[in-house]
Amino acid sequence: MDCILHHFDISPFAEKVRLGFGLKGLAWQSVQIPVVMPKPDLTALTGGYRKTPVLQIGADIYCDTQRIAVELEQRYPARTLFPQGSKGLCLALANWSDAAFFQPGAGLSMGTNSDLPGEILKDRREFFSFLDFASLPSELPHLYAGFSAQVQVLETMLADGRDYLLGAQPSWADILGYFPVWMCRGNIRGGDALLARFSRVLAWEPRVAGFGHGERRELDAEAALSIAREQQSVAEVLVLEEATPGLTAGMQVAVTPEDYGAVPVAGELVRLTPQDIAVRRTDPRAGEVVVHFPRSGYRVEKTS
Ligand SMILES: N[C@@H](CCC(=O)N[C@@H](CS)C(=O)NCC(=O)O)C(=O)O
Numbered sequence: 040m041d042c043i044l045h046h047f048d049i050s051p052f053a054e055k056v057r058l059g060f061g062l063k064g065l066a067w068q069s070v071q072i073p074v075v076m077p078k079p080d081l082t083a084l085t086g087g088y089r090k091t092p093v094l095q096i097g098a099d100i101y102c103d104t105q106r107i108a109v110e111l112e113q114r115y116p117a118r119t120l121f122p123q124g125s126k127g128l129c130l131a132l133a134n135w136s137d138a139a140f141f142q143p144g145a146g147l148s149m150g151t152n153s154d155l156p157g158e159i160l161k162d163r164r165e166f167f168s169f170l171d172f173a174s175l176p177s178e179l180p181h182l183y184a185g186f187s188a189q190v191q192v193l194e195t196m197l198a199d200g201r202d203y204l205l206g207a208q209p210s211w212a213d214i215l216g217y218f219p220v221w222m223c224r225g226n227i228r229g230g231d232a233l234l235a236r237f238s239r240v241l242a243w244e245p246r247v248a249g250f251g252h253g254e255r256r257e258l259d260a261e262a263a264l265s266i267a268r269e270q271q272s273v274a275e276v277l278v279l280e281e282a283t284p285g286l287t288a289g290m291q292v293a294v295t296p297e298d299y300g301a302v303p304v305a306g307e308l309v310r311l312t313p314q315d316i317a318v319r320r321t322d323p324r325a326g327e328v329v330v331h332f333p334r335s336g337y338r339v340e341k342t343s
Pocket residue numbers: 050051052053074075076089090091092102103104105137166300
């Protein structure tokens with residue numbers, strides 16, 4: 040079954056997954072989604088989750104790059120994302136790159152591009168709840184310093200002359216460290232100058248870009264919805280009581296990101312483990328789908 044990525048080209052989080060396809064040498068289908076809400080074709084699949092990107096494989100819908108990476112590795116273990124037992128380390132590093140590194144970068148890309156289209160600024164003002172847009176102009180020096188400090192962390196990781204962050208082999212950690220750098224080049228005014236003083240990072244950057252994006256083919260959103268309708272989820276039901284006491288398989292629950300873009304997704308609980316969450320839902324356009332999330336960073340609450 041083919042991987043279908045719902046994304047848009049300038050999304051830094053989507054770039055993580057595109058590079059993951061590249062590192063693994065996978066063929067995939069690309070559905071372009073709108074940059075701002077509403078995104079009716081996407082939310083028909085996800086049940087409300089609106090962030091970018093989302094991976095669809097048949098009637099299984101994977102939200103969040105952390106969950107997507109784990110699924111890609113499980114289905115396509117060749118050319119591993121997690122060499123030498125590094126899966127746990129990579130999952131831990133995701134918190135670093137998504138928060139300490141990406142968030143000041145998002146502030147800089149909003150704050151240094153005042154000529155961004157009004158609809159994007161309006162959408163992201165509500166979406167990026169970790170940014171105070173009113174004080175953004177005066178915050179820019181702090182955001183710049185915070186972002187640069189994380190580029191320095193990369194420089195430190197590479198200081199012994201290694202090719203990749205974890206050593207001689209490329210891994211998901213490289214993609215995690217790279218995606219804010221990619222955003223810095225593309226979306227932050229003055230980004231090239233900021234990066235210019237980090238020589239190890241400059242030498243490593245083309246190695247990661249060189250993973251490429253695998254083999255991409257475009258697909259329209261209606262075709263992706265009909266694939267979801269025609270296929271059946273392959274998710275195995277597994278609800279472990281210890282993952283969240285009081286929740287059992289078949290309960291109606293809502294799953295909500297703990298950070299920004301906190302739109303709840305309602306459904307019947309199919310999976311709840313210390314690693315993942317999944318709910319089954321039926322949509323008039325997508326049919327019966329199972330929507331998957333990582334356990335870390337999401338709240339699950341009983342709704343009835
Ligand atoms: N935790 C999520 C974060 C994804 C995220 O914040 N994506 C940004 C785009 S790079 C987004 O959703 N922006 C708003 C949008 O696309 O509507 C993940 O790892 O996938």
